[in-house]
Amino acid sequence: MPSVPFVGGDTAKQRDLASDSQEAGSALTTNQGLKVSDDQNSLRAGPRGPTLMEDFHLREKITHFDHERIPERVVHARGAAAHGIFQVYEPLTDLTTAAPFQDPAKETPVFVRFSTVAGSRGSADTVRDVRGFAVKFYTEEGVWDLVGNNMPVFFIQDAVKFPDLIHAVKPEPHNEIPQAQSAHDTFWDFVSLTPESAHMLMWVMSDRAIPRSYATMEGFGVHTFRLVNAEGKARFVKFHWKPLKGIFSQVWDEAQKTAGKDPDFHRRDLFDAIERGDFPQWELGLQVIEEEDEFKYGVDILDPTKIIPEEMVPVRRVGLMTLTANPGNFFAETEQVAFHVGHVVPGIDFTNDPLLQGRLFSYLDTQLRRVGPNFAELPINRPLQRVDNNQRDGMGRRQINRGRVAYFPNGLAHGCPMHSPEAADAFRSYAEKVDGAKIRVRSDSFGDHFSQATLFWNSMAGWEKDHIVAAFSFELNQCTDVVVRQRVMDAILSNIALELAQGVAARTGIPLPEARVHPAAAGRPNADLPDAGLRVGRSPALSMDRVAEDIRGRKVAVLVDKGVSAEQLTIIQETLMDEEAIVEVVAPTAGTVQGGDGVLVPVTRAAPNAPSVVYDAVMVPGGADTSALQASGLIRHFLNEAFLHGKPIAAIGTGEQVLAAANLPTALKEEGVITGETLEDTLTLFVEAMRRHRFPQRNVAPVPA
Ligand code: HDE
Numbered sequence: 222m223p224s225v226p227f228v229g230g231d232t233a234k235q236r237d238l239a240s241d242s243q244e245a246g247s248a249l250t251t252n253q254g255l256k257v258s259d260d261q262n263s264l265r266a267g268p269r270g271p272t273l274m275e276d277f278h279l280r281e282k283i284t285h286f287d288h289e290r291i292p293e294r295v296v297h298a299r300g301a302a303a304h305g306i307f308q309v310y311e312p313l314t315d316l317t318t319a320a321p322f323q324d325p326a327k328e329t330p331v332f333v334r335f336s337t338v339a340g341s342r343g344s345a346d347t348v349r350d351v352r353g354f355a356v357k358f359y360t361e362e363g364v365w366d367l368v369g370n371n372m373p374v375f376f377i378q379d380a381v382k383f384p385d386l387i388h389a390v391k392p393e394p395h396n397e398i399p400q401a402q403s404a405h406d407t408f409w410d411f412v413s414l415t416p417e418s419a420h421m422l423m424w425v426m427s428d429r430a431i432p433r434s435y436a437t438m439e440g441f442g443v444h445t446f447r448l449v450n451a452e453g454k455a456r457f458v459k460f461h462w463k464p465l466k467g468i469f470s471q472v473w474d475e476a477q478k479t480a481g482k483d484p485d486f487h488r489r490d491l492f493d494a495i496e497r498g499d500f501p502q503w504e505l506g507l508q509v510i511e512e513e514d515e516f517k518y519g520v521d522i523l524d525p526t527k528i529i530p531e532e533m534v535p536v537r538r539v540g541l542m543t544l545t546a547n548p549g550n551f552f553a554e555t556e557q558v559a560f561h562v563g564h565v566v567p568g569i570d571f572t573n574d575p576l577l578q579g580r581l582f583s584y585l586d587t588q589l590r591r592v593g594p595n596f597a598e599l600p601i602n603r604p605l606q607r608v609d610n611n612q613r614d615g616m617g618r619r620q621i622n623r624g625r626v627a628y629f630p631n632g633l634a635h636g637c638p639m640h641s642p643e644a645a646d647a648f649r650s651y652a653e654k655v656d657g658a659k660i661r662v663r664s665d666s667f668g669d670h671f672s673q674a675t676l677f678w679n680s681m682a683g684w685e686k687d688h689i690v691a692a693f694s695f696e697l698n699q700c701t702d703v704v705v706r707q708r709v710m711d712a713i714l715s716n717i718a719l720e721l722a723q724g725v726a727a728r729t730g731i732p733l734p735e736a737r738v739h740p741a742a743a744g745r746p747n748a749d750l751p752d753a754g755l756r757v758g759r760s761p762a763l764s765m766d767r768v769a770e771d772i773r774g775r776k777v778a779v780l781v782d783k784g785v786s787a788e789q790l791t792i793i794q795e796t797l798m799d800e801e802a803i804v805e806v807v808a809p810t811a812g813t814v815q816g817g818d819g820v821l822v823p824v825t826r827a828a829p830n831a832p833s834v835v836y837d838a839v840m841v842p843g844g845a846d847t848s849a850l851q852a853s854g855l856i857r858h859f860l861n862e863a864f865l866h867g868k869p870i871a872a873i874g875t876g877e878q879v880l881a882a883a884n885l886p887t888a889l890k891e892e893g894v895i896t897g898e899t900l901e902d903t904l905t906l907f908v909e910a911m912r913r914h915r916f917p918q919r920n921v922a923p924v925p926a
Contacts, residue, residue, distance in 0.1 A: 232306055232330035234359045235546055238554070238600050251278055252285070291556070292591050293342040296387055297353045299401070300336030301346075301435070301488035302555040303495055305544035307331050307358060307505070313539060316456060316509065317448035318646075319568030320360035322539070330359045331542060332601065334558055335435040335487070339390050340401025345480035346487035347471060348401040349430045349692070354440035354462060355560045356542070357602075362646055364604045366564040367460055368584070372429055373441035375525045376418040378667050380579015385411060404699035413708040417667070419674040419717060420526050426692040427677075427685060428470035428765060433837075433914075434490045436501035436774065437469040444577040445522040447570040447651055448509070455651050457515065457522055457572065459529060461506035461536050467769040469914045473692060475834050475866040482832040492547050499774045499801065501544045506536035520673070521666035525576040527673055531762040559588040559596045570651040575663075593617050609638040674717045680759045682766035684917035690724035697729050706731050772911045773801040775837040780856055780879065781808050781824070784846030787816035789873060789900055793840060796904045802911070807831045809853040817845030828855040833862040838911050840903075843874025851882035860885055864894070867919045869910035871895035871903050892916045 231239065249257045257278055264276035272279070294300075306328040313322040321329040336353035337344065352371040357364060376386050388394075389411035390403050399405055403425065412418040424430070432438045440462030449455045471479065479486045494501060508529055510522065518534070520527040548554035561584035562577065571577055588596045594615035596602055608620075611627045626634035641647040681689065693714065697706050711734040714722040726733045777797055779790060790806070797804045808814050811827035825831075833839065839860065841850070850856055860883040863870055870893065872880045877896050880887050887896045893916040895906045910916075 231546065232304055232328065233605055234330035234332065235304055237603075237605060238549065251281055294336075294591065295587065296338050297336040297355075298342040299340045299344050299346070300334050300353065300555060301491050302332060302334035302548055302558065303491060303501075303544040304546040304548065305331050305333060305500070305542055307356075307540055307542045309540040310538070313448075314450065316450055316458075316507075317568035318451050319365070319448070319566050320362040321358050321365070322568070330605070332357045332359075332554070332558060333542070333544060334555060334560070335438075335491070337401060339387075339403065344401040345484035347431060347476040347479040347484075349403065349425065349473070349476065350401065351425060351430065352432060352435070352438055354438065356440075356462075357558065357560060357564075358566075359605045360566050361606065362566045363606070363648075364564045364602075365566045365569060366560045366562065367442055368560045368562050368580075369440050369442045369460065369462070371432065371438040371440055372421065372424040373439075373443060373459075373461075373528045374421050374424065374673075375443055375576060376412065376421045377415065377576065378417050378524060378526055378663060379575045380583070382415070383576075383579065383583070386415075399699075402699075404696040406700045406702045406705050409696065409700050409709050410702070410705045413705060413712050416670040416712060416716075417526050419670050419713050420677065422713065423674050423677040423689065423717070426689050426696070427681070428472070428688050429468075430692075431471045431473060431476040432487070433469040433471055434466075434494075434774075435487055436466050436491070436494060437464055439463060439468055440503065443525055444574040445510075445572045446577075447572060448507075449568055449570055449651050451645070453651075455512060455570065455653075457510040457512065459508040459510075459534075461508070462503040462542070463506050463536070463538065465502040465504065466774065467767060467914075468765050469769065470765065471834075472866050472915065472917070473688070473695065475862075478832070478862075479834040483835050486835065491544075494774055495544060495547050503542045504538040505540045505542060506538050508534045508536055510534060520669075521664060523572055523574045523664075524667045525574055526667075526670070528760075530676070530758075530760040532758075532760055536762075553599075554601045557592055557596075557599050558601045559584075559592050559599075561585055561588065565648070567646060567648045573653075573655075595619065611638070671716045676758065676760055677763055678718045678721055680761060680763040682764055685764060685766060686720070686724075688917070690721060690728065693721070693725045694728035697725065697731065710734060769912045769914060771800065772797075772837075772908055774803065775911055776803045776805065776835065777911075778805055778807045778831060778833070778836040778839045778859070780839060780841045780850060780859065781806055781814055781822060782847070782849035782853065782856075783815045784817045784844045784849060785814060785822060785842055786844035786874075787818050787820035787822050789842040789844070790816070790822060792900060793842060793904065797908070800908055805831065805836070807859070809849075809855055828853065828859060831859075833859045833868075834866070836863070836868070837914070838869040838871075838907065839863045840870075840907060841872040841876035841879045843872075843876045845875075847875045847879050850879045857883040864919060867893070867915035867917050869893040869895070869907055869913075869916070871907045871910075873898075873900055873903050892918055 249260055251257060263279045264273045265271060266273060307321055308328055309322045309325055311325055334353065334355045337348055337350040338353065339350050340348055354371050355366065355368045357366050377383065390408045392398055392400055393405060393407050412422060442460030445457050445459055447455045448458045483489065515522060518529050520529065562580045563585060571581065595617045598619045611629055613622060613627050624634065630636060697709060700706050710722060710726065710731045714725055715734050722733055725731065779793055781790065794804045805825040806822065807826055807828055808824040809828050811824055813821045813823050816822045856879065860870065860880060864885050877887055880896065885894065887894060893910040895903055895910065898906060
């Protein structure tokens, strides 16, 4: 798998943005350019007198401050972003004329914003939620936005239901509780009455909804789009982003605690990784479907609650995206960036997916409300090339359009700017033939709501099933309305898998339905569609039960206190840093500790500031004496929590006494607790265990039979 280190300088977009940045070292001025003599004292009548209205500097400064916020996004308010580049591996001219896919030598600048959906702008990163994965490509033929999520399907099949879905999941309107959580009555009330959400519910109740980092998430365009080549031939396409670091998550208890200990966990991880040159990378994957194969796969490709399993249509990896730079200013870039599914370039087109069609309206509308009519002129949104048309004026207009002509056709400006009927690089909509009666009807081919939810369940490893059962149970135990709880059981869970329904029943006390709702009554199977093996099989690509290729960017805590062997510590640090892991020395207090061999050991972080939830693994070196470490309640708590969350734990020599003091079992090598080995062997086993990420046997009880 190619992992191309980024060696270049700023992307074209960053250079474009840099032209807007302020001069360093300049004098403080008002917005009118006046040099300010005193920015610390307002103008008043005598040292103890009232402040004067006349103080235009005070008024300008305060007024601007009062207007600093723009409306937060109605969904996806909480997010973080980065700049980068995209490069295609080989020309895709047979498939599309889209600019980023023509030339492997070409670096297309991108700006990528990741987000949660339900929470406000100040909410925590690690909540259970879908993650947005929105990519803006600044191509030489205009801006293309691939506005996706980290899950390949969605809750609803028609955009008209979106406001209801979001009203249901957002905090309840009478008391604005709970923040950034689906675990409340109104969400489960809505989805239990909306069986088309069953498949998506499986994804959000899986660990996909609590990613370890943005860099370990997949991304999906969700809808089926079209690729169109120079001959005008179109094919259907589904877009995928495959993370080179693999797909890894937190566990639920850990995610909840991280939300309190470090609400910026994902944002910080992305920022820090880029600052230290550990650039997150994803391969772009395409599932291409010939037009004549539209009905071959047993699902309607216009239905956004369905996937085409990778085992049926393989994902062809066509290029690499590398995030190389953090934004210079969060507001100007991350907050003001305005994505729109309708921003496409020649060679990419839409389909009639009714969710996509509604989004084509919504994104422009929301940017007009949120950022204003001239949002496209803002530095982060403007394309790299010159914009020329007859649109004029509006709030916040930047461009000064000289001359008296702002219409077409015109003779006074020689017909300019003129449209380009002949130009090969102009956008032309794909001439799909459309013919139908005006009706408010959903196609029967959208009717099977459960087969793929079952497929997802069948494709999970045992521990993933445990986590899904635990997640449904947690959410339903947060619901107070017995009717809602029972309806989720009767109308959703029992139609997906009996084993799932039984597991949730055992943990929630919700009775199983007396007679299982017959699948046909719940909208399946769909007799109109050929059964292509989807309904019975497994799709291994859906499982996260995998081992990482390396431990790059994983965070290890090495627990120390006075008496630690500084020599061992150095070897641990060097070995793990050679693997490009991040090693932090954690002690009960900050500063330095006196090593057993007389060396002063610098501490990276004190235990109160270094909760176990922000680390992937923990190591306890030995030394002359570990009694100080054994005596620390914080350290014992740290180890217990890391154990519960299934993290690799290793102890060397007298370090084992610290594990014993924390009452941890020390003979669990198969489950990632490494003891009784030489330092060298411990490190080898530890790195191997870290590649497995977690030992989930430790963090959840088995699903009751
Ligand atoms: Fe969005 N969505 N969405 N959405 N969405 C927005 O646009 C909407 C949907 C997604 O980082 C809004 O600028 C409707 C699916 C991302 O700035 C808004 C429907 C997918 C982002 C909107 C959907 C997404 C948004 C709010 C159902 C995955 C954040 C603020 C028809 C394919 C982009 C904004 C960023 C944001 C509407 C469903 C992804 C209101 C009506 C499906 C990643 O326009």
